[in-house]
Amino acid sequence: MITIPDNIDSKYRFVILSALRARQIQAGSMPMLKESRHKATQVAQKEILQGLVKFRIPDQDSDQQEEEQREEKEE
16 A cells, blocks of 8 residues: 655545656656656656655645735735
């Protein structure tokens, strides 16, 4: 069983991120790991678990920016 990293908020997001990365690999992107015998989905999952894939969650980023802007206006 895979343990989801702390920076990913749910198992569903992990699956979505893995699927997006697997599509990139299948489309010709070079894998960050040298495991050619594994499927693209498995390579993508391992890359995410090892922190090699950078991502941002738009909802969280925009919420933080909005909060910071509100705090600046209040000052």
